[in-house]
C-alpha cells in the first residue's frame with residue numbers, strides 16, 4: 001500500500017472585529033479558527049468549554065448577537081462585527097446574574113464543566129420565551145429547550161428547578177405561568 | 182408529588198460554586214502558560230498489526246507545525262513501563278486496537294496541529310482482528326483475581342444439585358454492552374519541564390498524588406520531581422482514576438520540544454484511549470422453594486480485555502453479598518481481544534452485575550407469584566453470604582419499605598402488560614442497590630491561623646463530588662467552628678498524600694485523615710499538625726461493610742415505536758451518615774441518571790470487521806439529556822454505623838447507578854410483559 005498523501009489546505013489570515021462581553025477586539029485570525037477556539041486559545045476566555053467540538057453537547061454555548069449558539073460550530077471569520085457574550089460577561093461586577101445565583105442555590109451542577117454552557121443556554125432560552133409560540137412556561141418546556149446541553153453529572157432536576165425559578169420570576173412571565181410548578 | 186428543590190435543603194453551597202458559574206474555574210487545559218505549544222494525537226485506523234511507516238513530510242511542511250512524534254523518535258519511557266502498557270505510548274510499532282495512539286503532532290496553534298494530524302500518512306501491515314465477545318470464545322480463561330483484588334470464583338454447597346431439586350428455577354442470560362464514562366471534560370494535560378528536570382503537569386485526574394507517582398515511574402523520574410495540579414476536574418466516573426495516555430504524551434512532547442505542551446483528547450478519542458466498561462454476558466441461575474426462599478444462586482460472567490492489559494471486572498461480586506442461599510457459585514471468565522483496554526466505570530462490577538441479579542430476582546418473583554419486595558425480604562442474609570462476616574450495618578429492608586411507601590408501591594397490580602394510557606403501556610419496577618463501603622490510608626495537615634481561621638491541606642480531588650465542600654464541613658465539625666472559618670486545599674500532588682477519588686472511598690478516606698488532623702490540632706491547642714491514618718485503617722474491624730438502597734421506576738412504553746420513557750425514579754438509600762445533604766442528593770441522582778442511560782441508550786458499537794468504534798460521539802453514543810429525566814428523586818434513611826470511620830459515612834458516588842437499570846427493565850416487563858435481558862432496552866428489543 002502506498003502512503004496516501006492528503007492535500008494541504010491553504011492557510012489564510014483575515015482581520016475581524018468582535019465585541020466580546022462589551023469590549024471591542026480587532027483580531028487577525030486563521031480562517032479555520034472556531035469562535036470557541038478564538039475565545040479559549042487566543043483570548044484566555046476559557047469559560048466557554050469544549051466538550052465535543054461537534055455541536056453535540058452544548059458546553060460551548062455563548063450568546064451570539066443575543067441568541068444562544070454553539071461556539072464550536074461558529075467559524076470566527078463568519079461573525080465579523082458580531083457581539084458575543086460569554087459566561088465571563090454575564091455578571092455585573094460582583095453582582096451575579098440571577099441564573100448564576102440560582103445555579104448555586106439549586107446545586108445545579110457537580111463538576112461544573114457543562115455549567116457555563118447551561119447558564120448561557122438558559123439565558124438565551126428565557127429571552128426566547130414567547131407565549132404565542134411556546135405556550136405557558138413549564139418544566140417540560142425547560143427540559144425540551146435545554147436538551148442541547150448535556151450534563152454527564154446528571155444535574156438535570158436541579159438545572160430545571162434553577163431555571164424555573166429565574167424564568168418565572170422574570171417580569172410578565174410570572175402572570176403567564178401563574179406560578180408554574 | 183411536589184418536586185424537592187436543593188434550594189430548600191440546608192447545607193453548604195459548593196465552595197467553588199461561584200468560580201464554576203462565572204467561568205473563573207480553570208480546568209487542566211485552560212491554564213495560561215507562557216509559550217505553550219499545542220498537540221493533537223493521531224490514532225490507529227487498524228485494530229491489529231504493525232505500523233509500517235510514516236510520511237510526515239506534508240505535516241512538517243505545514244506552517245506552524247513544530248514536530249511529529251512517533252515510536253521512531255519519541256523520548257523513551259522507563260523500562261519497567263511495560264507494567265503499564267497503556268501508558269508506554271509511542272514506544273512500539275505494534276497496534277493492539279483501533280483508536281490507539283500512534284503519533285502526536287505538535288504545533289504553535291491548535292488549527293495547525295489539527296491540520297498537521299490530518300496530513301500525516303501512516304502505513305500499516307494489518308492483521309485480521311478479533312473483537313467479538315462471546316460466552317463460547319475459545320480464548321476464555323480464568324484470571325487470577327478480578328478488579329479490586331476479589332477472588333475470581335467462589336461458592337458454597339452444591340448449586341447444581343440444588344437447582345435440580347428446586348421447586349422454582351430461573352435460568353437466564355443477560356448482557357450489557359460496551360459502555361463509556363464520557364465525562365464532559367475530555368482528558369487533558371499541560372506539561373512543563375523546568376531546566377533542572379522538574380515536571381509540572383496540570384492534569385484532569387481523580388487523584389493527583391497517586392497519578393504523580395505513576396507518572397514518575399513511567400518516565401523514570403524521581404517522584405519528587407513530578408508535580409500534578411488538578412484544582413477542577415470536569416467529571417471522571419473512573420476514567421480519570423489512573424493516568425491516561427494524554428499525561429505521558431504531553432510530558433514526552435514537552436521534553437522533546439523543550440517547551441510547555443498542552444493536549445486535550447477529542448471526544449472521539451475518549452472512546453478508545455481512556456477505558457470503558459467491558460461488555461458482559463451473564464448467566465444467572467436461581468433455584469428456590471415454592472415460598473420463594475433461595476436454595477441456589479449461580480452467577481457467571483463473561484467479559485473482555487485488550488491484548489495488552491488484563492482488566493477483569495468484578496461483575497458477580499454483588500451476588501456474594503446480596504442474598505442468603507445455602508448453595509452458591511459466582512465466577513468470572515475473561516477473553517483478550519483486539520479491543521481498547523476496559524477499565525473502571527462508575528460501580529465497576531456492581532452496575533452490570535446488579536442488572537443481571539436484580540432482573541433475575543424479579544423473574545423469580547414472577548415465577549413464585551410473589552411481590553418482588555417480599556421476595557427480597559424473604560432472602561435477607563443474617564451475615565455476609567460469602568464470608569460469614571457480620572454486616573457493620575445493613576438496611577436494605579428499611580430502604581425497600583420506605584421506598585415502597587413513598588412510591589406508592591402497595592397500590593400496584595402485579596399483572597404485566599395490562600395498563601394502557603393512550604398509546605402507552607405503563608408499568609413500574611423495583612430493584613436493590615449495593616456498593617461496598619471502604620477506606621484507604623491518607624494523610625493531611627491542619628493549621629490554626631492567627632486570625633482564627635484554619636487551613637486543612639490534603640491531596641484529595643473534587644471531580645464534581647463536592648469533596649471540597651464535604652471536607653470543609655468535616656473539618657469544621659471536628660474543630661467545632663463555623664465552616665466559614667475553614668479553608669480546605671486539595672487537588673495538588675504537593676499536598677499530603679491521599680487516596681484517589683475512586684471506589685466511593687474518597688470522603689471516607691480523606692475525612693478520616695481530616696478528622697484526625699483537626700482533633701490533634703485541638704488537642705495541641707493550635708499550631709500545625711500532620712497526620713496519616715495508616716494505623717487506623719490497618720486496625721479496621723474485619724466486617725462486611727456495604728451501602729444498600731432500593732430503586733423504583735415508573736415507565737411508559739410506546740406501543741407503536743417501542744420507545745421507553747422513564748416518568749419517575751425514586752431511590753432510597755442507606756449509606757451511613759450523610760455529610761452534606763444538598764450535595765449528597767445531587768450525587769445520588771447523578772448516579773441514577775447515568776443508570777437510566779445504561780438502561781435505555783448507552784451502547785458503543787465496534788465494527789466486527791475493523792474493530793472501529795462506529796458511534797464514537799454524542800450523536801451516535803446517546804447519554805441522557807434533560808428531556809430524558811422527568812422526575813428523579815433520591816433520598817435516604819437515617820443509618821448509624823460507628824464501625825466505618827469517624828464520620829460514620831459510606832460512599833455515595835457509585836451506589837446510585839447500581840440497581841437503576843434493573844428497576845427500569847423490571848418496570849418495562851411490568852408495562853409490556855416483555856422481559857428484556859440485553860441492555861440497552863432499545864426500541865427494536867420491544868417490537
Ligand code: FES
Pocket residue numbers: 049050051052053054055056057058059060061070071072073
Ligand atoms: S463543544 Fe460545542 S457543542 Fe460540544
Ligand code: FES
Pocket residue numbers: 108109110111112113114115150151152153154155365415416645
Ligand atoms: S456538572 Fe458535570 S457535566 Fe454538568
